[in-house]
Amino acid sequence: MPATPLDQPASEQSQALFAALRDLHLRAGEPSTRTIAAACGRGVISHNTVHKVLVGPRLPRLEQLLTVVAQLCGDAQVFRELWIAARQAEGGRTPEEAPPPPERPQPPPRDTGRLRLADELFLLVHHPRHGRPLIGAELLGIGLVGAVLAELWLEGRLTVEEGRLTPREAQAEDLVADHFLRSMSSLSQEPHPEPWRWVTVFKGESARLVGQRLAADGLITRERGLSYLLRPEVRCPPTAAGIGRSPTVNLGRHLLDERTPPDVQTAMLAALVNLLDGYRTIPLGLRAADARRRLIRLSAGLGPEARVLTAAVDTAIVKIALLPRL
Structure with a gap:
């Protein structure tokens, strides 16, 4: 039976995108869609959506595509360009099944020329050449949560009142913010945690x-390798763009010149x-x-x-740190 238009990608550009995805999936060892979805984190993307991203035939949303590509350690910039070409070939049409997003209050404008707080912290605590973390995994995870919560607060998406954290929105376009806001909205209960x-x-x-967010923005690459103990690990070396936007220069300038008052994001980063x-x-x-004295002062x-x-x-x-190590 000949394929119908709904059974295959609509354009040569879309076919090129899905061919590149098949090759990337193969090179990653062909993990199952459930494995990919679980590795992306709870609530980030479903295994059904991963399947649709990988096989089509409809063009996926760019955010969903880059989430899967990052998990498979693909080149975000290459797949972004393939997606744009496929989108342009379709005349910029919105998929029929996707309703227009509902209007909602926008967060206060942020400095788009500067990285988000968690991105800055991530780059600071990873080696600038080979991309291995310079602090332990538990400390890294804890610190990045604090940085993301501070991002949400700085952007007006999260309130801090009477020692409680309350999300003001239930979703966001940004992958990281969306996951945090959705989870906090679903888990919040009385008494507040x-x-x-x-x-x-x-x-x-x-x-x-x-x-994944940094990889999707083309600022790091995610590479599979072995640790010093010969255990599997994912390294995150910065790209040329990531090196060019390293937060080390800004933070170092404030640390060396203590007369210049820092903005809130820089002060939070120092803390x-x-x-x-x-x-x-x-x-x-x-x-x-x-x-340490300068960081505390900052x-x-x-x-x-x-x-x-x-x-x-x-x-x-x-x-x-006080939990018993069993």
């Missing part, structure tokens, strides 16, 4: 989610780096005690809402 408990909820998946003992990752030649002007978030990170670190 203490802020540090949200850190422990998300700590196991925050590094993967933020890494998180200090809590994670990440001062060793800043190549400024400062002694440890001097680096974050001293944070207000009470920001301090609720940093206290949540600090409490989570203490409680996890």
